[in-house]
Amino acid sequence: MVKSTSTTGTTKKSWLKKGSWSPEEDQKLIAYINRYGIWNWAVTPKAAGLLRCGKSCRLRWMNYLRPGIKHGNLSQEEDETIINLHHQLGNRWSTIASRLPGRTDNEIKNHWHTHLKKHSFLQGNQAVDNENPSGDHQIDNNQTIEENKGSCGSTYEELQNLWDPELFPMEELYMVDDLGATYTDPGFLVSTSQWGFQENTDTTFASGYDVNDGLWDYLLMEANEESN
């Protein structure tokens, strides 16, 4: 029986190997998946001849070995996308990763903590300081939607007051949640009780946080561009 080479604490199954993966282990996993595919992570390590748990194999495959994974530094575009999405979604790394082809949630999470967190924090503070030293940045109904970008409101009515019906007819608005579901029911839209206008370089859109049931579900509301 092979002793654990764990470098991180104890393990329930001492024969399981832990820590960094060797090139030989990578090859075994790749060869097995290429031949048999992914059908059950629990049996994969044994079948592939690996002294790893299924979870470890899955993580290694998903974050490093699977085809299409990009290795290396993230581009400035990717950085900006992560900052924007994190502003909208918070620490929902898998959702953010799904919008960056070839990047994994783990990579984005690490990158955020090591590179982008400070940057984003400083930028956020600077924006608040410049526009509103009190830090209380609320929607101003006397301003246009453009002037209110980056602001937070509290009611659907505020949004209605600001939205330009000529440009984006209210009846043609729809919401898309982060799973891709589309909502057009006005009642559903009205039930969303907090609204904010986001900075966005390409399109004008607003985001809402559905606080029904105590859940802070992110919802993206955007004008149906095809209707314009």
Add this chain to the structure above:
DNA sequence: AATGTCCTCAACCGCATGGGA
């Protein structure tokens, strides 16, 4: 060159979720 400190990122852990029995 040796040592200490900081930083990065791969990997682990615990919990949540979803599907099937």
Add this chain to the structure above:
DNA sequence: TTCCCATGCGGTTGAGGACAT
């Protein structure tokens, strides 16, 4: 409806490299 198991997710850890002294 409940339980069990596999998978997914996000927070955290720690090895190792980079850099400073």
